[in-house]
Amino acid sequence: MTDTQATPVRPAAPELRIVEKRVYRGPNVWSYEQAIHLVVDLGVLEEYPSSTVPGFTERLLEWVPGLSRHVCSRGRQGGFVERLHEGTWMGHITEHIALELQNEAGHDLRRGKTRQVKGKPGHYNVIFGFVDERVGLAAGELAVRMVNDLVQHDESFDFTEELDNFLRLAQRTAFGPSTAAILEEAASRDIPFIRLNTASLVQLGQGVHAQRIRATMTSRTGALAVDIAGDKSLTNTLLSSAGLPVPLADTVRTEDGAVAVAERIGYPVVVKPLDGNHGRGVGINLGDEAAVRAHFPVAAAQSRRGVMVVESFITGNDYRCLIVGGRMQAIAERVPAHVIGDGTHTINELVEITNADPRRGVGHEKVLTRITVNEQAEELVRMQGFELDSVPPEGEMVKLALTGNMSTGGISVDRTFDAHPENVEIAEEAARMIGLDVAGIDFICPDISAPVRETGGAICEVNAAPGFRMHTHPTIGEPQFIAKPVVDLLFPPGSPSRVPIVAVTGTNGKTTTSRMVAHIMKGLGRQVGMTSTDGIVIDERLVKRSDASGPKSARMVLQNPRVDFAVMEVARGGILREGLGYDRNDIAVVTNVAADHLGLRGIDTVEQLAAVKRVVVEAVPRDGFAVLNADDPNVREMRKHCAGNVVWFSLQPPGSEEREFIEVRLRRGGRAVVLEPTDRGEMIVIRHGRRSMQLAWTHLLPATFGGAARFNVANAMAATGAAYAAGAPLHDIRQGLRTFTTTYYLSPGRLNMLDVRGTTVFVDYCHNPAGMRALGDFVNNYAEQRAVQADATRVSRIGVVGAAGDRRDEDIVELGAVAADYFDVIVVREDDNRRGRPVGQAAELVARGIQQRMDEGARCRVVEIVPEEDTAVRHAMVLANAGDLVVMCVDKHARVLNELEELSQSAYAGARADEDRAGDPDLDPVELHEAAEASAEEARSDYTEAEAPAAESP
Structure with a gap:
C-alpha cells in the first residue's frame, strides 16, 4: 500500500x-x-x-x-x-x-x-x-x-x-424446525435432498430411491389416514372401537345442538372444530350452557365445514406422544402460554419480558412462539381474577391460553422416559388404528407415569404431520433426536439413497459417449436417465427436446422416480452458469479439450477451458472413478485433481509416449482401455494391473464404420472405461458396443448415414476445428475403404459447413480452413440462431478461411455461401452425383434428415440431368465454378439486400 x-x-x-x-x-x-x-x-x-x-x-x-x-x-x-x-x-x-x-x-x-x-x-x-x-x-x-x-x-x-x-x-x-431436523439427519447420512418448492416439500434421495417429505408427512403417509385423523369424530369412533380410552363426544352443527350434547354427556365439556388444528377454536372446561353458547361462535369461525365436536372435558396435564413407524419415540408435556408473577411487573410487562427470549419468534420460525395477547387471553386472565395491567403476586402462574399448543406460545417439558409402559402401548395402538406412519397422539391425564385407565385420562386427538420442535427443542429437559427414526423409516439402514451418476464432458464426442454408456447400461436392465444436447431421455424415451446439458436438466433426471442410473452430458456453459446440478458424480469421463467457445465468460485459453471441464473430475468421490484421455495433455493433468481412481484410454499404439505413460500406471495396479494390434485388426483391451481382457475388434463395431471413424473408436473406449468402472460385466459391455449404431434412432445428428438416390450422405453436428479434423480424417478413411470396391476417381466430396456465431472470428476462419483440406466443394450455411451476429457474417468468415487455404493449394476447388440450412441441403444434393460422398455438418438435424427423406422419396432425381454436374471432378474447374455459381445465385435470391452481412464484426 x-x-x-x-x-x-x-x-x-x-x-x-x-x-x-x-x-x-x-x-x-x-x-x-x-x-x-x-x-x-x-x-x-x-x-x-x-x-x-x-x-x-x-x-x-x-x-x-x-x-x-x-x-x-x-x-x-x-x-x-x-x-x-x-x-x-x-x-x-x-x-x-x-x-x-x-x-x-x-x-x-x-x-x-x-x-x-x-x-x-x-x-x-x-x-x-x-x-x-x-x-x-x-x-x-x-x-x-x-x-x-x-x-x-x-x-x-x-x-x-x-x-x-x-x-x-x-x-x-427457511425450513421449519421439523423439516430442518429431518434434513440435518439426512445430510449426516449422506442422503442428498432437493427442495421442490419454496415451502417444505423436499425430495430425499435420487431417482428410484427418492422419498418425499412435507414437514413431517412422508411418501409413506397414507392420504386416507390423514383424512381420518382430520375427522375428530371418526377418530374417536375408531379408537373407541379398539378399546382405547377416549372422551365421550358427538358432532353438532348448531349452538343448540352443542348445548344438548353437553347436557347429555355432562359438564364440563370441550367444544372445538371437527377439522381444526394447532388448538385454534378449542374451548375447554366449559362448565355450563352459557359458556358453551359463548364459545360456539369462536369454534365455528375456525371450522371449514361448520361441524363442531362436543366432548367431555378430561382433567389433567397435556402430553404429546410422538409415534414413528408404530413405535413411541418421544413424549412432551405441553404447558399453555403463561407468565409467572414477580410482584413487580404487570401481566402485560411480563408478557413482553417473556417474548424477549431470543428463542421466541413468529409462528414456527423459532423453537418457541411469541405469546399473543388477544381477547381470549384477556378473558382468561379475568377468569383468574386479574387484568392485563394487574401485578400478580410473586410465584403465581397466570395462564394466557387454555391449550398447551406451542403455536400459541406454550412451552414443552420432555417426559420421554417417564411414561408408563401401558400408556406407551395405548399411544402406539392409536397410531396403528388410524394408519399413520408419523403420528402425534394427544393424551390428557393427571400423570403420564401412571396408567391412564387407573388414574383417568383419554386420547383427545390424533394428529397427522405433528410438529417436532417440542421434542427437538424442549424448554425443559433433554432434546430427543426424533428425526433419526423418520429417516430410518424412509431409508432403512443399508438401503441406497443415490443412483450412480456418470458425467461426460469434453469438447467433442461427449454426446456420443453418453449415448454409448446409456446403451450399455440399458442392456443390463437399468432404467437410464440421460441428459444431452438433444434433450432428456428417460429409459430410451425422449421426454424433453432441448439443449439439456445443463444443471437444471440433471436435476430433472434425478427427480424422476423411474431412473436407477444417470448419464449426464455436462457442457462448459452449464458449469460456468450454474455449476453441476448435483453434489458429486460417481464416474467422470473427459473425452478431450480443444479450442472451442473461447472468448466467452472469461475463458480465453484452452488451459482455462480445461479448468472448467475439470469440475466433473473434482466432483468424483474417493470411491469413484475418472475416465481420462491419455492422448490429451490437458486431460492428463486432470488426474492431479481426482480424489478417486483413474481409468485411462488411448488410441496410440504400444511404444508411444502415451502408452508408456499408461504402462507406468498399470504397473502400480491402475486401469486402462487401450488398443492392441492383431493380425485381424485392432482389438480394444481392458487392462487392470497385470490383467488383460480382450473386448472387441474396432472394425466390428458399427459406430466406427469398419474402424474408419477413429473418433468413435475413442468414444467407444471412453464408454468402455465408464461402464467397467460402473461394474458392468465384460460381455454386456461388448454386446452394448456391438449393437450401438449411429442411426438416427440411437444417435440422432451424430454421423447418421443415408443413401439418397445413390449418393452417400453423412449428417453430423461437427462445429469446431478439432471436430472438423476428426471428421475429415473419417472422410479420408471411409473414402479409402470405398476405393477398394469402386472407381474413386469419379467420387466427389461435398461438404455443408457452418459455425456458431458466438465463436471468435479466428476460430470460425480456422474451421473453414480445416474443411478446405477434405472436401472438393463446400457449401457454407448458417445456424438459425446467429448468436448476436448479423445475417451472413459467420458464413463469410468460414468462406474466408476456405478461400485462404484454397489459395495455398488445398483440396477444395469451389466454395459457396447458402445461408439458410434447408436451402443449403437441397443445393448440396443438386451438386452431387450418384456415388458421391456428401457430409453435412448441421444445426437442426431432425429438420435436415426430414428434408433428405423427402428428397429421397420425391421425383427430385428427375430434375438432375444426365449430363455432368458440379459434383463431377472431371468437369473443367472453370465450368465447375460457373455451374455452382448459377445454382447458388438462385438460392441467394431469397435474401433481401437488407439481410446482407455487415462489414465489421460485432
Whole structure:
C-alpha cells in the first residue's frame, strides 16, 4: 500500500456496485460446494482500501460484531479484523459481510474467496457459500449497500431496518424446525435432498430411491389416514372401537345442538372444530350452557365445514406422544402460554419480558412462539381474577391460553422416559388404528407415569404431520433426536439413497459417449436417465427436446422416480452458469479439450477451458472413478485433481509416449482401455494391473464404420472405461458396443448415414476445428475403404459447413480452413440462431478461411455461401452425383434428415440431368465454378439486400 493510499481521505462518491450475479447450485469452478458469485465494480473505491477511510472498521464491527471471529487468511480468530486495520479492498470486505449476515440468519457458513477479474481493473469476483439462494443473494446485495454507506453515509439507508428486513426474509424462506431436523439427519447420512418448492416439500434421495417429505408427512403417509385423523369424530369412533380410552363426544352443527350434547354427556365439556388444528377454536372446561353458547361462535369461525365436536372435558396435564413407524419415540408435556408473577411487573410487562427470549419468534420460525395477547387471553386472565395491567403476586402462574399448543406460545417439558409402559402401548395402538406412519397422539391425564385407565385420562386427538420442535427443542429437559427414526423409516439402514451418476464432458464426442454408456447400461436392465444436447431421455424415451446439458436438466433426471442410473452430458456453459446440478458424480469421463467457445465468460485459453471441464473430475468421490484421455495433455493433468481412481484410454499404439505413460500406471495396479494390434485388426483391451481382457475388434463395431471413424473408436473406449468402472460385466459391455449404431434412432445428428438416390450422405453436428479434423480424417478413411470396391476417381466430396456465431472470428476462419483440406466443394450455411451476429457474417468468415487455404493449394476447388440450412441441403444434393460422398455438418438435424427423406422419396432425381454436374471432378474447374455459381445465385435470391452481412464484426 502506498503512502497516498494510507492517507485517511474519504472518497467523494462511493460506487461499489454489482455487475453480474450467478448462483452455482453444485460443484463449480470456484468451489466444491454451492456458492454465489458476484462480479463487483469498485469504481473509485479501488483506490481506497479499508485503512484509508476514517472510522470504517469501527463502524463495520459495530454493525456486524461477528466479523471479529472471522479468521480470513491468517488462520486465527480476529485475522479478518487485522486485515481491515492493515487495509483490504472493498470486494473482499463484501464477501465477509455477506457470509456473516447469513450467519446472523442462522446459516453456518465460512466458505468464501475474492479474486480480481483479469484484465479489468477495479472488478472483482466475490464468491461465498449459501444455504438458501434467495437469502444468499440478499446478503450480497445488502453487503454492497453497507460498504457504500460506511464509506459515505446515505440518509435513505437505515442499517437497523435493512437488517430486520433481511432477517425476516431469511425466516420466511427457511425450513421449519421439523423439516430442518429431518434434513440435518439426512445430510449426516449422506442422503442428498432437493427442495421442490419454496415451502417444505423436499425430495430425499435420487431417482428410484427418492422419498418425499412435507414437514413431517412422508411418501409413506397414507392420504386416507390423514383424512381420518382430520375427522375428530371418526377418530374417536375408531379408537373407541379398539378399546382405547377416549372422551365421550358427538358432532353438532348448531349452538343448540352443542348445548344438548353437553347436557347429555355432562359438564364440563370441550367444544372445538371437527377439522381444526394447532388448538385454534378449542374451548375447554366449559362448565355450563352459557359458556358453551359463548364459545360456539369462536369454534365455528375456525371450522371449514361448520361441524363442531362436543366432548367431555378430561382433567389433567397435556402430553404429546410422538409415534414413528408404530413405535413411541418421544413424549412432551405441553404447558399453555403463561407468565409467572414477580410482584413487580404487570401481566402485560411480563408478557413482553417473556417474548424477549431470543428463542421466541413468529409462528414456527423459532423453537418457541411469541405469546399473543388477544381477547381470549384477556378473558382468561379475568377468569383468574386479574387484568392485563394487574401485578400478580410473586410465584403465581397466570395462564394466557387454555391449550398447551406451542403455536400459541406454550412451552414443552420432555417426559420421554417417564411414561408408563401401558400408556406407551395405548399411544402406539392409536397410531396403528388410524394408519399413520408419523403420528402425534394427544393424551390428557393427571400423570403420564401412571396408567391412564387407573388414574383417568383419554386420547383427545390424533394428529397427522405433528410438529417436532417440542421434542427437538424442549424448554425443559433433554432434546430427543426424533428425526433419526423418520429417516430410518424412509431409508432403512443399508438401503441406497443415490443412483450412480456418470458425467461426460469434453469438447467433442461427449454426446456420443453418453449415448454409448446409456446403451450399455440399458442392456443390463437399468432404467437410464440421460441428459444431452438433444434433450432428456428417460429409459430410451425422449421426454424433453432441448439443449439439456445443463444443471437444471440433471436435476430433472434425478427427480424422476423411474431412473436407477444417470448419464449426464455436462457442457462448459452449464458449469460456468450454474455449476453441476448435483453434489458429486460417481464416474467422470473427459473425452478431450480443444479450442472451442473461447472468448466467452472469461475463458480465453484452452488451459482455462480445461479448468472448467475439470469440475466433473473434482466432483468424483474417493470411491469413484475418472475416465481420462491419455492422448490429451490437458486431460492428463486432470488426474492431479481426482480424489478417486483413474481409468485411462488411448488410441496410440504400444511404444508411444502415451502408452508408456499408461504402462507406468498399470504397473502400480491402475486401469486402462487401450488398443492392441492383431493380425485381424485392432482389438480394444481392458487392462487392470497385470490383467488383460480382450473386448472387441474396432472394425466390428458399427459406430466406427469398419474402424474408419477413429473418433468413435475413442468414444467407444471412453464408454468402455465408464461402464467397467460402473461394474458392468465384460460381455454386456461388448454386446452394448456391438449393437450401438449411429442411426438416427440411437444417435440422432451424430454421423447418421443415408443413401439418397445413390449418393452417400453423412449428417453430423461437427462445429469446431478439432471436430472438423476428426471428421475429415473419417472422410479420408471411409473414402479409402470405398476405393477398394469402386472407381474413386469419379467420387466427389461435398461438404455443408457452418459455425456458431458466438465463436471468435479466428476460430470460425480456422474451421473453414480445416474443411478446405477434405472436401472438393463446400457449401457454407448458417445456424438459425446467429448468436448476436448479423445475417451472413459467420458464413463469410468460414468462406474466408476456405478461400485462404484454397489459395495455398488445398483440396477444395469451389466454395459457396447458402445461408439458410434447408436451402443449403437441397443445393448440396443438386451438386452431387450418384456415388458421391456428401457430409453435412448441421444445426437442426431432425429438420435436415426430414428434408433428405423427402428428397429421397420425391421425383427430385428427375430434375438432375444426365449430363455432368458440379459434383463431377472431371468437369473443367472453370465450368465447375460457373455451374455452382448459377445454382447458388438462385438460392441467394431469397435474401433481401437488407439481410446482407455487415462489414465489421460485432
